[in-house]
């Protein structure tokens with residue numbers, strides 16, 4: 077059996093920065109400041125610098141980040157929040173958890189992302205916020221979306237868990253980092269994300285000082301002054317060990333995203349002409365940082381290809397096999413905001429290939445050859 081190819085290679089990535097990571101972790105242990113303290117402050121400041129003019133509030137994970145964002149906004153039970161039907165469950169779960177109504181809208185088949193039109197059609201007098209998800213590493217088309225949302229006074233909470241480091245270009249040529257264009261941006265530092273720690277972690281960013289303050293309060297038991305609780309909050313914090321790891325890895329984020337883009341280019345140039353398979357589309361308005369490299373395989377051959385790859389020692393993943401309106405948990409809790417046929421089709425067609433910063437050309441050649449063989453013989 078040939079060497080197996082991993083979906084992600086966190087160990088290989090660690091070995092290249094081992095000296096810096098080990099000493100950063102040792103410093104935290106020596107200081108014995110495990111919660112808050114300089115490691116968290118330094119990382120928050122460096123992330124704010126990286127993103128531009130924004131406040132950064134760290135928290136325990138990406139799901140908490142989304143929940144805290146909604147808690148910080150002025151929302152009430154029954155208010156509607158628009159979210160794509162094709163996404164990771166966390167984007168919509170927090171809406172329902174807070175007693176708000178998720179309104180599910182369809183996505184664009186080329187980008188997997190929500191369009192301004194789909195959002196505009198789903199807006200009602202009860203709509204208060206929209207959660208665009210920059211899925212798989214590419215920005216939603218934010219300019220028309222922001223136009224609609226500003227026009228209707230809707231909050232925009234960007235789910236940036238998969239696209240940290242991507243740039244969106246507006247029609248006048250200026251660019252912005254994903255997550256910094258809406259009211260609040262949310263990130264996950266789950267180990268396999270583009271900027272991942274060695275456990276759980278998350279962050280929110282906002283240019284609005286008052287929202288930053290409310291997020292901090294919500295994440296810290298609703299207190300501004302210790303033991304004085306103004307609102308019902310929760311306990312969600314990034315610990316110092318994770319912040320120390322992230323501070324080292326943030327310095328490599330652009331280089332990591334460049335490596336992902338290079339691997340994606342290699343896949344697309346080898347697979348782009350195969351009939352029955354569609355490679356990811358890069359839109360002119362966004363850099364794509366390839367959290368996932370996701371193919372579309374039509375004609376009910378996706379599962380066959382997945383099995384074929386597995387038989388040749390190559391992993392692949394289906395992100396996501398069920399759109400949210402087909403999930404048991406959301407029955408009766410969400411509103412369908414339009415036709416969702418693209419979300420349904422994508423759930424049947426998508427297949428993500430191994431994609432990470434350490435992917436070697438010879439590994440990619442094996443994956444590519446195995447896919448070519450499949451389409452020759454099926």
Ligand SMILES: *Cc1c(COP(=O)(O)O)cnc(C)c1O
Pocket residue numbers: 137138139140163164166167209235237238263264265266276277278
């Ligand atoms: C990973 C992810 C989250 C949640 O992040 P956790 O840190 O796992 O809680 C939310 N939204 C999207 C799109 C994600 O990919």
